[in-house]
Amino acid sequence: MILTVDDLTVAYGSVVAVRNLSFGAEEGKILSLLGPNGAGKTTTLMAIMGMIPIASGAVRLQSRSIAGARTEDTVRAGMTLTPEGRQIFASLTVAENLILGEAGLSGRDGGRWTRKEVLRTFPILSERLNQDAGTLSGGEQQQLAIARSLLSNPKVLLLDEPSLGLAPQVVDLIFSLIVQLCEHGITVVLVEQNAMRSLEIAHHSVVLSAGRKVFDGSASALRSSDDLMKAYLAIQPAGRSPETQGG
Numbered sequence: 001m002i003l004t005v006d007d008l009t010v011a012y013g014s015v016v017a018v019r020n021l022s023f024g025a026e027e028g029k030i031l032s033l034l035g036p037n038g039a040g041k042t043t044t045l046m047a048i049m050g051m052i053p054i055a056s057g058a059v060r061l062q063s064r065s066i067a068g069a070r071t072e073d074t075v076r077a078g079m080t081l082t083p084e085g086r087q088i089f090a091s092l093t094v095a096e097n098l099i100l101g102e103a104g105l106s107g108r109d110g111g112r113w114t115r116k117e118v119l120r121t122f123p124i125l126s127e128r129l130n131q132d133a134g135t136l137s138g139g140e141q142q143q144l145a146i147a148r149s150l151l152s153n154p155k156v157l158l159l160d161e162p163s164l165g166l167a168p169q170v171v172d173l174i175f176s177l178i179v180q181l182c183e184h185g186i187t188v189v190l191v192e193q194n195a196m197r198s199l200e201i202a203h204h205s206v207v208l209s210a211g212r213k214v215f216d217g218s219a220s221a222l223r224s225s226d227d228l229m230k231a232y233l234a235i236q237p238a239g240r241s242p243e244t245q246g247g
């Protein structure tokens with residue numbers, strides 16, 4: 001396992017959002033982290049990135065303990081989060097947003113994901129380099145957000161709701177890009193409200209409900225369990241359309 005989370009508990013004051021969560025992400029694979037609204041998915045991603053404190057538990061990236069590490073050190077160690085809502089700088093150009101993605105990483109060994117390589121993977125960004133990021137479409141902004149994350153050359157990329165609010169054909173593009181990243185050897189932890197689509201590309205899945213793990217197994221096993229799909233992802237056996245919302 002390239003990323004191991006062991007007995008993680010995270011609380012906001014007296015509200016325990018994630019309780020005794022353990023899971024592992026296998027190198028070069030896609031892990032789909034699912035669950036209804038408020039299940040604790042975003043909290044999990046932020047806690048393992050060191051963006052919010054953890055109450056207890058261990059997090060290891062390539063066997064190295066990163067629990068409690070500063071986010072920038074975790075990024076340097078090889079794990080990056082593309083947050084929900086993209087959080088690009090709207091009033092800066094695409095090029096400036098990419099430069100910020102590279103900032104602070106000087107001194108790190110060069111990796112595959114140079115700006116040139118990123119622009120090759122996301123060609124639309126090449127055409128938009130001098131445009132303010134705020135003028136991009138939702139799908140283009142999401143590509144910019146992922147591109148910026150890639151510039152830190154992550155071994156593990158955490159993606160929080162990358163398809164949120166995008167038109168169906170743009171969702172297709174984003175999902176195919178995620179598969180491409182995986183083919184380049186990047187381990188992806190994918191939080192998605194579009195549970196069915198996510199399970200189509202994922203190898204493994206972990207399902208949370210009210211902060212606790214209720215499933216940990218292959219994506220195909222989850223897809224074929226009508227009971228789990230219905231109970232935790234609100235997907236009826238007869239209604240398994242790609243548009244079904246999964247939390």
Ligand SMILES: Nc1ncnc2c1ncn2[C@@H]1O[C@H](COP(=O)(O)OP(=O)(O)OP(=O)(O)O)[C@@H](O)[C@H]1O
Pocket residue numbers: 012015016017035036037038039040041042043044247
């Ligand atoms: N900043 C915060 N302060 C207090 N409670 C919070 C905070 N952020 C999240 N929570 C609570 O923690 C729990 C888990 O929230 P989280 O956002 O991690 O869930 P989620 O699975 O990502 O949900 P969603 O699909 O709605 O994004 C929820 O009960 C939520 O209300």
